[in-house]
Amino acid sequence: MTDTKKSIHGEWSSRFAFILAATGSAVGLGNIWKFPYITGENGGGAFVIVYLLCVLLIGIPIMMAETMLGRRSRQNPINTMITLADEAGADKNWHYLGWMGVAAGFLILSYYSVIAGWASAYVLKAFTGSFFGADATAIKVIFDDFVASPVKLLFWHSLFMLATMLIVVRGVNTGLEKAVRFLMPSLFVLLILMVAYAMTTDSYDQGVKFLFTPDFSKLTANGVLTAMGHAFFTLSLGMGAIMVYGSYLPKDVSIAKTVYLIAGTDTVVALLAGIAIFPIVFASGLEPAAGPGLIFQTLPIAFGNMTGGWFFGILFFVMLVFAALSSSISLIEPAVAWLVENKDMSREQACIWSGSVTWLLGFGTIFSFNVWSEFKIFDRTIFQLLDYLTANLMLPIGGFCIAVFAGWIMKQQHTEHELDMPNALSYQVWKILICYVAPAAVFLVFLHVVGVL
Numbered sequence: 001m002t003d004t005k006k007s008i009h010g011e012w013s014s015r016f017a018f019i020l021a022a023t024g025s026a027v028g029l030g031n032i033w034k035f036p037y038i039t040g041e042n043g044g045g046a047f048v049i050v051y052l053l054c055v056l057l058i059g060i061p062i063m064m065a066e067t068m069l070g071r072r073s074r075q076n077p078i079n080t081m082i083t084l085a086d087e088a089g090a091d092k093n094w095h096y097l098g099w100m101g102v103a104a105g106f107l108i109l110s111y112y113s114v115i116a117g118w119a120s121a122y123v124l125k126a127f128t129g130s131f132f133g134a135d136a137t138a139i140k141v142i143f144d145d146f147v148a149s150p151v152k153l154l155f156w157h158s159l160f161m162l163a164t165m166l167i168v169v170r171g172v173n174t175g176l177e178k179a180v181r182f183l184m185p186s187l188f189v190l191l192i193l194m195v196a197y198a199m200t201t202d203s204y205d206q207g208v209k210f211l212f213t214p215d216f217s218k219l220t221a222n223g224v225l226t227a228m229g230h231a232f233f234t235l236s237l238g239m240g241a242i243m244v245y246g247s248y249l250p251k252d253v254s255i256a257k258t259v260y261l262i263a264g265t266d267t268v269v270a271l272l273a274g275i276a277i278f279p280i281v282f283a284s285g286l287e288p289a290a291g292p293g294l295i296f297q298t299l300p301i302a303f304g305n306m307t308g309g310w311f312f313g314i315l316f317f318v319m320l321v322f323a324a325l326s327s328s329i330s331l332i333e334p335a336v337a338w339l340v341e342n343k344d345m346s347r348e349q350a351c352i353w354s355g356s357v358t359w360l361l362g363f364g365t366i367f368s369f370n371v372w373s374e375f376k377i378f379d380r381t382i383f384q385l386l387d388y389l390t391a392n393l394m395l396p397i398g399g400f401c402i403a404v405f406a407g408w409i410m411k412q413q414h415t416e417h418e419l420d421m422p423n424a425l426s427y428q429v430w431k432i433l434i435c436y437v438a439p440a441a442v443f444l445v446f447l448h449v450v451g452v453l
């Protein structure tokens with residue numbers, strides 16, 4: 001592999017551009033919508049600790065590995081696995097890893113887009129003053145009425161998919177990069193503002209205690225799996241999104257430093273979201289385990305009752321939509337890059353194909369909240385099944401394979417050269433984490449869930 005090789009799709013204009021795009025991919029609904037509700041469902045503090053440990057010991061080393069694989073091959077995840085397996089003299093079946101990633105991207109985006117559609121609809125609700133002076137009950141009615149309507153959900157899902165496709169069509173430098181440049185910093189500021197509001201409620205201490213005081217008796221085996229799966233989900237790992245972004249990364253950028261920054265920002269955003277939301281949950285007498293509607297049933301109460309709430313409400317949901325957009329584009333990019341590289345399609349055609357498939361798959365999630373809410377497979381609605389299958393199974397399995405590939409299959413001289421760590425010790429730490437700790441942890445969590453441990 002030569003050091004001058006570039007992706008045919010282009011390259012990030014700078015390290016900063018990559019940081020923005022990868023942070024844009026990582027920070028999204030996972031941090032603001034999913035993290036609070038799964039923390040609520042799994043009892044709080046203990047769940048948060050397991051999640052943080054997973055980010056540190058599994059997520060960060062795998063994120064470095066994934067970025068490295070992409071940058072070394074400069075192709076889509078499927079071709080990356082073919083090329084790098086070939087380079088290492090390994091079995092060519094490794095390319096199935098790339099395929100699983102593309103499939104996971106479609107499945108995740110199919111429900112991600114529906115939820116991002118909710119956030120888009122809430123921009124309008126905030127704008128028309130629906131939350132003004134409303135209490136918890138009124139806000140819950142607004143939410144329940146909204147998700148009961150398949151037509152409304154379909155409309156917003158379609159709009160969000162269209163927006164995703166329009167950005168992806170424009171490619172690496174123009175579309176992806178510009179879209180995230182201003183959004184991430186603004187979202188951050190707004191979250192801090194929400195935390196400030198949460199501090200004014202009587203239940204601030206209770207909310208923070210719920211988040212940070214561990215009670216391990218509340219954590220089930222499935223809770224541990226959910227925490228680990230979420231570490232993958234929130235960092236966009238295990239499916240090639242970070243790999244494909246890594247393939248657009250200029251050669252002279254330090255992967256390690258960049259990854260610490262991205263993972264650190266992602267974690268801080270999730271914790272801020274938690275700190276903003278749980279005090280409102282307790283102050284309004286709501287249930288922490290309310291499920292996927294949690295932020296839609298809590299934050300509007302704050303917007304409806306705080307000074308400047310109309311303005312901040314609009315701004316918050318706009319930011320949330322943009323955070324979701326900068327993630328959704330990375331969910332579809334592996335498939336688009338593959339179609340362009342291997343099927344000779346233009347970016348437009350590739351976007352239309354992959355966008356349409358995802359849009360159709362989205363119907364399953366839309367109906368899970370209304371007409372098919374009683375239809376369950378393995379005791380789960382289609383939405384819950386898709387979420388479990390992707391976040392709890394496909395991403396950790398993908399991450400496990402990436403760790404094994406980077407740690408055991410690739411030649412040490414290649415990983416060492418590509419990662420270009422500041423010193424030998426950091427490389428050794430990474431090597432131990434990627435060879436032993438990360439794969440063993442994923443494996444043990446799986447064993448724990450099936451009851452062997």
Ligand code: PFF
Pocket residue numbers: 025026027028029030031108232233234235236237239240241242327328330331
């Ligand atoms: N990391 C995104 C979030 O937290 O919202 C979701 C995501 C994006 C997952 C890209 C996986 C992925 F490949």
